[in-house]
Amino acid sequence: MTDLRRLTGLPVLALTFVVAAALATAMSTSSPSASAHDTSDHFWRIVTPNGMAAEEYVDPAHMAREADLVVIGRVESVSKGREWVAAPELLDDPFGQERAYARFATVMIRVEQVLGQTAFPVRKGLVPVEVFLHRPEVLDDLRNNVPGERAIFALRNKGADDSPTFFRLVNHAQGVIREFGDRAHLQADVGSGFENVEGVGFAILVESMRAARAEE
């Protein structure tokens, strides 16, 4: 009769190592599966550029300290925003014409809590956040997929050189952290310091960002 213990010992260690390595390798190279937050993911994805961001943060605490305004709220509405000619020389260029305009949608955030602010007080509980539309039809897509969940929004005021009325996400991927089932859900393209935040308790994350802001 085979002694069960002959199947253990070093073989167990070897098997443990191989399984752990295989799982980690697979997770490092795999894509996320579909989920209940697809509508919200879509909403934020279609206004996230495949390009180089102007700001990037090492973790949520860093982002909370550096943002002009950090709030918890929900998207209340989406409307057509500002529009201007960004590149006059492209207006008659058949191959660049679609990039001649700067077009925005205004995403109105209903604020529930302010975690931190720098000289930009929230008025009437609403914050207007601009998102860039690389094509005009993206506006309808946004309107058809308005997310309903709570989220932390880390915002940058667009400033006197642009418009102090409006804010933008400090970083298109990092700047909105959403709550699903009391857990934090991030956009796909966040930095390495944000990866461990996915799935943590939303309330815990809120308090850590509030504390980071208070440490300033």
Next chain:
Amino acid sequence: MRSKARDVSGRWVLPPVRLIGATALLGWLIGSAVGMTMASNSGSNAGGYNTNPHICDATMNSQCAANGFAHRVSLGSLPSGSVMRSAMLAAMGIIDDTMSPDLFDVVEWPTSSADVNATTGNFGNTGWWAYGACAANATYGGSDPLRWCSLQIITYNMTHPSNWDSSTTGRNTVACHELGHTIGLRHGIPDRASCMRNAVTSPAALHSHDDATIANLYD
């Protein structure tokens, strides 16, 4: 004696739980590192560092590959004598010279039949310095990981305070990054000195890993 894999009689015995745990952790760490290193960082619908896969489509963050080895880049929409024209020419040279011998022939081309068109504009304080996307009337072809679109349009935001264009290096890095996307390069990990890191402070150059993954993709 429980810590030994064999007892005095020479039979296999169960190792302690802590040893199993440590082995699992070691395997996990090595596996994670291997996974990160193995990540292709190139191709359509292929994730890179901190970037999940997105299909090659009409959205703002689509990921496409190049339409063949002759990469025809138009600078016709850039203002004559502009700083971005210089930066684009530098980026074209980087990709043309750095990639495995003659893998890509990056050439300046008339806009009407180009694969890539570079544009600039003043888009305000958008939070992005540049992005690339398929044109509205683009033609699509191929299949993952070599699905492509043509025309691809690179858009640079020249507005203050997104003043990344204050130095030649910054401009060249952004141009290298965006043009790299158009041949299918995705974001690189921070410890690789490459313009494909998502940071304007990165060098205006490609890393040997970029070359290797692209060569593997197109070979």
